[in-house]
Amino acid sequence: MRDALAALAVEPLPERVDLERPARKEHGDWSSNVALATAKKAGRNPRELASQLVDHLNADLPPHVERVEIAGPGFVNFHLAPTWLHDVLSDVVTLGTEGFARSDAGVGHTVNVEFVSANPTGPVHAGHARGAAYGDSVARLLERCGYGVTREFYINDRGVQMQNFGASLAARKKGEEPPEDGYKGQYVTDWAAEMPDDADPVAWGEDRALADQREALAAFNVHFDVWYKELALVDSGAIEETLDELREKGHVFDDDGATWLRSTEFGDDKDRVLVKSDGELTYLAPDIAYHRDKFSRAERLINVWGADHHGYVPRMKAAMQALGHDAGELEVAIVQLVELLKDGEPVKISKRSGNLIELRDIVDEVGADAARLTYLLQSIDSRQTVDLAVVASQGMENPVYYVQMAHARIHGITRKAAEAGFERAPLNTVDLSLLTHERELDVLRSLSELPETVLSACNDRAPHRVTTWVRELAGAFHGFYHDCYVVGEGVSPELTQARLWLVESARVGLAIGLDLLGVSAPEQL
């Protein structure tokens, strides 16, 4: 393309030539707006330039390109031959679930993804679920793109809430009501009944809560590499070190008997207290020390926070800058809140009464796969409404079912083919050029987009794009399934073989996509 532009004496040459996938099939497989983008600077007419460009390219077509056309105000559209898609099929099945749609963009780089980080005072609840699905999926995307990834859970086990929790357990054990600002959920009573007489309610309660959280998250297919206790941070002396470092660097001052971080220096609204006038630490001081520790273990940090915490972003970023990091090295993904419905009725959750929906309840009710795919259906930037009855339903209003159906059909075909005596022949003995049906090509077009989808989803921390892609592939496959029989009277053995490989390629694509979402798919529904 650049050569063609140079040959046409375009001056100045564009820095980059963008190719994009047109939204409409008639516009070809690839399209470039380069004539539009450069015409003005070069003092040429866009349409005319595009036309010359097309002539030049058509004179010597690159491999797989069937023809190049001019369209609209000056777009240059490339129409590819089906052979291109047959090569895609070969790539997919040769590279397989391990190798296809993998990127080395992050090789040699480390990222720490911290998410969930629920307080160790009770079970993981519905409010954590979306962030859990999101954080784990982002970690999966990063891994697929070559990054060294740590999944980390921060345990907030220092502070008054632990005393309240311990006191609540102790009270329940004695058959009394918890204190006014204590924890009133049913689980406190249940756990108190398990608690040995000689146990320290605070320490025992923390372990009990963590065990419960770990189990519920595992059932949600989320596993952490590091569970980091705030108390360990306190014991390590890291907080004092951090305060000293900030003071040395001149970002700390004393006022009103308290110690302050001059966070306004780095864009925060106001300066923040690190040590209160009574000598106690605020939550912020250990948090800074914790992030400092994470930076000693990874180049880049991603925090997944609920929308109710977004106000803390500027001060954390300011603190990291005070420690000498670039603001961009700490990313905070803000996950908008989920409104939970049950049969269209809002589920009221009240922390005060302890009346909350546990993650475990959701998994029990709809299954981990359905729950995860549902949470990853939409961008985290939009508020989500989840109706548990819909997620659990086995109907069309449920995208989970649509996707799982495609996967089950793939295995249905494989089973049926085996019954009819068909095993896949080696790929190099199969004539893929028989795959010319528009439905077949649609499946392959969809597969051809997976590598770029994965990379962009990774770079933009947007796993929902994978979900969208998986739904599209499932749609293309359902169309193929309907119109193209793999095994049947009117199908030649050669075509059966080619289609068996097509089915396999769809299976690989679906497997990759679903794995990135942390969703398994049944072979049968």
Add this chain to the structure above:
RNA sequence: GCCCUCGUAGCUCAGUCGGAUAGAGCGACCGCCUCCUAAGCGGUAGGCCACAGGUUCGAUUCCUGUCGGGGGCACCA
């Protein structure tokens, strides 16, 4: 009051670096099973991309403002 975020079909939402006639699913309506699961497929209807300016050859996309929904503005964790 200030900050973050969202506003796209009746509903739930996609829409990448600004591109062509704005997409999908559900719901509505009309079709399609002698064969791998009809839990599916095809078609029709349905849009002032909240509104008003600006930048641009070109804006759903970028900028400013207005309106509306959600969240946040502690020497609380």
